[in-house]
Amino acid sequence: MTFSLVARCAETGMFGVAISSSSPAVAARCSYARAGVGAVASQNVTDPSLGPFALDMMQGGMSAAEAIAGVRDQGRHIAYRQVLAIDRQGRTAIHSGSKSLGVWTQAQGRDVASGGNLLANDTVPAAIVAGFEAARGHLGDRLIAALRAGLAAGGEAGPVHSAGMMLVDKVSWPVADLRCDWTEVCPIEAVARAWEVYKPQLDAYVQRALDPTQAPSYGVPGDQ
Numbered sequence: 001m002t003f004s005l006v007a008r009c010a011e012t013g014m015f016g017v018a019i020s021s022s023s024p025a026v027a028a029r030c031s032y033a034r035a036g037v038g039a040v041a042s043q044n045v046t047d048p049s050l051g052p053f054a055l056d057m058m059q060g061g062m063s064a065a066e067a068i069a070g071v072r073d074q075g076r077h078i079a080y081r082q083v084l085a086i087d088r089q090g091r092t093a094i095h096s097g098s099k100s101l102g103v104w105t106q107a108q109g110r111d112v113a114s115g116g117n118l119l120a121n122d123t124v125p126a127a128i129v130a131g132f133e134a135a136r137g138h139l140g141d142r143l144i145a146a147l148r149a150g151l152a153a154g155g156e157a158g159p160v161h162s163a164g165m166m167l168v169d170k171v172s173w174p175v176a177d178l179r180c181d182w183t184e185v186c187p188i189e190a191v192a193r194a195w196e197v198y199k200p201q202l203d204a205y206v207q208r209a210l211d212p213t214q215a216p217s218y219g220v221p222g223d224q
Contacts, residue, residue, distance in 0.1 A: 001101060002026060003116030003150050005128050006039040006086045009139040010111050012169065015039040015086065018143035020163035020188050022118070022156055025181040027164020035168040037088060038064065044082035044100045044117045050075055051083075058087050068093040082106075084113045102157060109133050114146070120154030127153035140167055140176060140195050147188045163187035165195065167202075171209070175202055 004019035017031040017039045026043075032051030033039035038058045042050040050071055057067040064087040071083050072095055079097040082104065086092045092113035094106045102118035107125035112132045114125035131149025135142040143165050151160070164179040176198055180190035208215040 001118045002043040003124055004041040004043060005112055005114040005132060005146050006041050006084045007112040007132055008086050008090045010090060014139045014167060014169040016139050016143050016167045017041050018147050018165045020147055020160045022158050022160055024162050026162045027179045031164055031166045033166050033168040035170055038086050041084040045080040047081055054085050063087050064091045064093040068095050071095055082115050082117055084115050086113055118157050120157050124150050124153045140199060144192045144195060151188055160187055163191045165191055171206060175206055
């Protein structure tokens, strides 16, 4: 019921997760990233504890492959889980349990990994990876392009209703965490439209947190 990718920008070290599903609020349960550490998507029959668990292991010095091995060893009901990870060096690893739903598969590329379940066909994760690798620009732009490529390749077997994109970079909080928790139209395009609005303001929102005396105007009525 989900397709996703985890990725790293080799130039900036920024990490991101992008995801879409027929289930509501998929990004709230399945997307995890930590600046300087990596990114994880925990999906299928979701156990939200696996995302922070894998990030903790990578923060402790483990590679993505070692963190996923730890997930397999210590996760509960691991046959039902699908977990994707990327580490600070851009290495990727994926666990897809034998009880993943419907058509499920996975793909990996340079600084990117994708997986999905209940897919329309088994080419979707490879299309997501190819879409990410072909795109240029900001990591957020590349994540949106990858999700669109996955949808164009067939996406989920049924219509998707939620999507999200998370970015982390240098600070302890996500610099972007954009979601469409439910819609009857395309949630990926809803997130893409939100990104178009948010992208030009991303750096300003970080600056406001770090030093509001140097922050630009909010540009709203009453702002001085």
